[in-house]
Amino acid sequence: MRITHPQAPFQGVAPENVFFVANDQQIQLGTGYVIMFYQGEMYPERPAHLFIQMDAQPSARALMYGALLARAEQLRAQTPNLPARLYAQVAPENLEMLQFYEKCGLRNDDGEDLFRFPLPPGVAQAPMGMQFASVPLQDEASQNAFLNRINAHRIQPITRDYLQLWQQQQHFMALGFYRGGQPICETIITGTGANATLLMIYTRSDFRRQGLAKQLLGAASALLKERGVTQVYTHIFRRNAPQAALMKHLNGAFVRTVTALPGLDL
Numbered sequence: 508m509r510i511t512h513p514q515a516p517f518q519g520v521a522p523e524n525v526f527f528v529a530n531d532q533q534i535q536l537g538t539g540y541v542i543m544f545y546q547g548e549m550y551p552e553r554p555a556h557l558f559i560q561m562d563a564q565p566s567a568r569a570l571m572y573g574a575l576l577a578r579a580e581q582l583r584a585q586t587p588n589l590p591a592r593l594y595a596q597v598a599p600e601n602l603e604m605l606q607f608y609e610k611c612g613l614r615n616d617d618g619e620d621l622f623r624f625p626l627p628p629g630v631a632q633a634p635m636g637m638q639f640a641s642v643p644l645q646d647e648a649s650q651n652a653f654l655n656r657i658n659a660h661r662i663q664p665i666t667r668d669y670l671q672l673w674q675q676q677q678h679f680m681a682l683g684f685y686r687g688g689q690p691i692c693e694t695i696i697t698g699t700g701a702n703a704t705l706l707m708i709y710t711r712s713d714f715r716r717q718g719l720a721k722q723l724l725g726a727a728s729a730l731l732k733e734r735g736v737t738q739v740y741t742h743i744f745r746r747n748a749p750q751a752a753l754m755k756h757l758n759g760a761f762v763r764t765v766t767a768l769p770g771l772d773l
Contacts (some may be wrong), residue, residue: 510574526574528567537563539571545584548660555591613769617746624759629725633684642681673697685748705741709730709731
């Protein structure tokens, strides 16, 4: 078997970060790639992310993983003083791939989990010195500005198409706390009937540890209760300490793991 690179970008990934594996008869046995990106807002303690994706037959997996790991270490060396994490994305029911990654040294200690929690008590008002208001989303420029702020705190970005789709739902809300017109803490919620979905909530880094996210969620809950909502669903990343702490504060109940994220700190 041998490893090669494509001649052009593959699914938007640079050729040097993409690998094809084939046997001696030139029959392709798998593909894989590695992407490096930074997420200092969600993971300030380990902001460099090295995501690997592979789709290979069992006989070629070890060779493919070795190539991906070697390239990830090369990328990691570009910012040697920045803590990093290597990880993969696996369906939780795919025990074969989870076991493979564990044998390769990755720990199955992270994932994206679905939680359910009751509406917390709260009032529709802002803390002293701030204003509580709906996010202006009347035009493309304001929508893009909001998405830029939200996506700075996410792994997978929300697109404008999704935003416009959610805006058509019964319980859509985009709310925030503002000071001097500047966003301090914002959230986006949607849903129908008795259920709502918390899509995102963030607090600016220089205003964290003041309970603003909890207060904003309480303010939004006061409005949702008037619409007959009784419970909220949301996705959290297990290794994200603020998200996990918020679920504990809200007495959130684990529903299921949506995606397993086995990984290794570098």
